[in-house]
Every structure is written in structure tokens, then in C-alpha cells.
Amino acid sequence: MKQEQKLKISLALIRFSTGIFFLVWSLEKFISPENAQKIFSKFYFMEISPAISQTAGIVQTIIVLAFMAGLLKTWTYGAILGMHAVSTFSTYQQLLNPYETSTSNKLFWAAVPLLAALIGLFLMRKEDNLLSITFDKK
Template identity: 50%
Template sequence: MTDRVDRPLVWSLAILRFSTGAFFLVWALEKIFAPEIARRVFETFYFSSPSDTMLLLTGLLQLLFVLAFMAGLFRFWTYGALLAMHAVSVVSSFPRLLDPFTPPNHLFWAGVPVLGLLVALFLLRNRDSLFTLSGVKVGGQAVQRGLAIIAIGGAATLAVPQPRAADAGQSVTVHSYAAQPKLVDTTNTHWIEAPSGVIFVDR
């Protein structure tokens, strides 16, 4: 390809990488600075209620991948990790995608083109060279294996539900019900089954 063709391509890929990175930064920072909002998302879409510590660790791990992604580092692993994370997010909202005319379900369709964008970035990752730290090389099979484990673990952390009870040894079960589930401003009702009785929490 000529420079005339490559220049628009690399600029386009850089714009897509930075704008997508900013999109993911919001979600990563939310887990760190607004864990209550992030917890509502997990309760609604992942049927779990992670602790503040788990949300903080998840947010920091996600933040690490997002920053490396925006810097163009370890492209196979970072581009692939964000693609996997977002694929899990889109799959979890699939019932709402099938019912787009019930508010606010049409907003979830914004995640579909982002998923396509991440697929395109992953396929064109070797052409994405503008404003990247491409001089950093990954050396040795041990480092590559380590990055693979971190990438898979980062995606799995967002997908695997976390235990609801503070002590797994106790017979405690937490249930949640959301009226017209939304990301924010939803009406949540929780009830906790414990050996001594049932506790209701209406929010």
C-alpha cells in the first residue's frame, strides 16, 4: 500500500483505539471510585454482589489492560482481552437486545457496534502503529504465557459471579429483585435468608 492509503488507515485506527480506550476507562474507574453503581450492574446482569475489595481489584486489573491497550502494548493480549470483556458484556445484555423498544433497552444496542469495532481493531492490530509504544517487545515464552494467563483471568474476573455471603461456611443466601432493571436509578429489593430468619432490604 502507498503512504497515501496507509496514512488515513493508521490515523483511523489510532482514533478508534483512543476513543474505545476512553469508553473502557469509564467502566474501570467506576469500579474503583463508584463501587455502588458497579455493584448494581453486577447484581442486574451477572447475578452476583461483589465486595468493594473485589470491585477495586477488578477495576485496577481492567485499568491496567485499558492503559496498555491505549499505548498499543502487547497488542494480541490487550486487544484480545478488551474484546473478550466486551463480548461477555454484550452476551449478558442479550435479552434486552431482543426487546429494544422497552426503555431503556435501546441503549444496550450501543454495545453492538463497539463489539464490531473491537473485532476490527484486533484483526488490524499490526497496522495500528500511530502513537503506540511499539518498540516494546515481548521476549521469551514465559512472559508470553504470563500475559496470556493475565488476559484470560482479566476477562474471567468480569464474567464469573462472586460469592454473595461474607462467610461461605455459613448457611446464608442473598436474593435480589430489580423492578424494570436499569443500570442506575432502579428499584432494588433484597432479602437475606439466614439460619436465624429472613432480612428484607428495600432500596
């Protein structure tokens, strides 16, 4: 297998696995809006209603599906990267205390390599064209 094909497969795997990861979180806003309300309250210091949770879930799901399809790469890849960066940095207290015994803060560290992968995917977005919808003229 050629290096270029390996790169395309790798980028597509990052895109699809990240998209599935984000779908879990966006769909939770529909399935269990009260969990989303708790997360927004604890990590973003915002009180939201179930309607806002569901609206956010709709918007996030649309962005995630467009991202998974490889549409509008600069915007969708940037939006996913931005959402994940905000989410990761909002958990700085858990990241700084990974061995706190009352909670499982070590799991918050899973967000860090994903953030790095998303930065890499954003930087390589023009090369990520395996199984993506593109309107570029070639």
C-alpha cells in the same frame, strides 16, 4: 493523504476512543463501587464486595492503559475485545427487547457496533501503530 496513513489514523481513533470508553467504566469501580456491584449482580449474576470491585477496576484500568498505548497487542486487544463481548452478550435480554417502554433498552445497541469495531481492530492490530509503543524490531 495516502491510504496507509488514513488506515493508521482510523485504527488509532478506534483504539483511543474505545480506551476512553473503557476508562469510564473501570474508574467507576473506584468512584462508585456500589454501582459496579449492582451491574455485576444484574448482568453477571455475581455478588461482589467493594474490595473486589476496586480490584477489578485496578486490573481493568491497567489493561485499558496498556491497550491505549498499543502494548502487547494480541493480549490487550484480545482482553478488551473479550471484556466487551461478555458485556454485550450479557445484555441479550435488553438487545432482544429494544423498544421495551419501561427502560431505554435502545442504548444497549450502542455496544453492538463497538463490538464490531473491536473485532476489526483486533484483526488489524499489526497495522495499528500510530502513537503506540512497540518493541518490534523493524
